[in-house]
Amino acid sequence: MTTLTKTEDASAPTGPESFLSVRDLKVTFSTEDGPVKAVDGLSFDVQRGKTLGIVGESGSGKSVTNLTILGLHSPRTTTVDGEIVMDGKELITASEKELEQLRGNKMAMIFQDPLTALSPFYTVGRQLSEPFMKHRGASKKEAKDRAIEMLTKVGIPQPKTRFDDYPHQFSGGMRQRAMIAMALMCDPDLLIADEPTTALDVTVQAQILDLLKDLQQEFGSAIIFITHDLGVISQMADDLLVMYAGRAVERGSAREVMSTPKHPYTWGLLSSMPRLDSNLDEALEPIPGAPPSLLTPPDGCRFHPRCAYTDLVPGNQCSTTRPPLGDGRASACHLTAEQKQTLFIDKIQPRLR
Structure with missing residues (x-):
């Protein structure tokens, strides 16, 4: 059963008022071998229009942290303590109905593997359109027009034709672009990118990174960018959080951490x-x-x-x-x-x- 408590983290970050504020976050999984403390006392802030990079080895808690922000954990096997506040809204204590209204609307995620994140049974266009119809009350035509607009914006060639294609008909880079288009359909205030360029060649990787920066400038979204690649994060992040074994071990501006790590x-x-x-x-x-x-x-x-x-x-x-x-x-x-x-x-x- 999920435990919901609020605690005060004495070492919380300081600075301008944050769009997203995480305080003393603890995430524990119940397993047959015992409790797994996947995140243990994590605090950070993300400002509007800025990118927070989170780096660390596999298993450091990066993805668990961001799935918890989205409320994508099982209450039967997960205990969550601490505080997550987005634009004044407490997320840990929010109901599933409230989170459904936020996911894909005010906050969205670009997953690491779009081939598994996208359903193989529905066209790309349908998967882009449905969240827009749900959250914005748009008609099918309005949603299709919006989806084609976003496919164009992320650089999908012949978007009117590709709207009716299935994910397996897209290349890896095009699927990732489609995932970005889907995440941006409702102009989210918070965009979480979970290693979005890991499986891409360097040319497509550079295009995706440039695309994210351009779209952030256009929409003003706060971005959390998760990666194990410090070369990528040096191009993308304003601020940087280094995680190890479920804890933050270093934070600062990306420039400071990369040039004078401590x-x-x-x-x-x-x-x-x-x-x-x-x-x-x-x-x-x-x-x-x-x-x-x-x-x-x-x-x-x-x-x-x-x-x-x-x-x-x-x-x-x-x-x-x-x-x-x-x-x-x-x-x-x-x-x-x-x-x-x-x-x-x-x-x-x-x-x-």
Whole structure:
């Protein structure tokens, strides 16, 4: 049964009034092996017309967070605590009927795999039209005109003809464009993009990213962009949240986090990225080990079993005490500010040049 409570997160972000505000979010799944803490005390803000990037390895809680915002979790197996407020509306305590009025209307999602997100039994045009008729009370003709307009806007060739095609008749890039068109049919205030370019070649990927930026400028939507690709996020995001094992470990403007990261996990992500100007014989430096099981996560900092710098922190704090994230530009790490700066300059920055 879903538990609904509101809590105050002392380390909540500060800044201008947010369109979307998430505070101390906890999402726990009930399984046969025990509770899985998929998200554990997450807080962030998203402003109108801005893009928040969320990065992290698979299993870090990125997609779970955003499916929870949309209310797409099973109340029988999921416990949700905390607060999610969108434009003054509390979403965790909202009824399913209220959420249905918001999904596809005020908030929408671009899923990672459009082939599974789109129904194979209905034409693309029908799948675009139905939400518009439901939420806007439009006629079939009005909905078709709107769908053709959106297919044109996202760059689908011959949109009047492709309106009657099925998803399998579209290429991968065209299906992703159709998913974007569907998400934007009702001019949503919040758009969640869950790794929308993962399966696309680099040319189509660049086109999709440019398209999202252009559409955001036109519609003024707040965007949450989920990815594991820091190269992509550097092009898209205004602000950046780095997640590890269900927790936020670093946040700040995308420029700050990419240029002067402060958490060892972010250092590892950046150091493991291939660079166009690097020597082809130069080996990448992967993060050692693997993310922890969220059935039995480690105490203290969840990254400490994989961190190379725990011996610099006195008193075993890394393995016993959870480091706070703090306000504004921050990282959840027990290293001092001086240690972080010295380590970054001496060990990390030379790898990123």
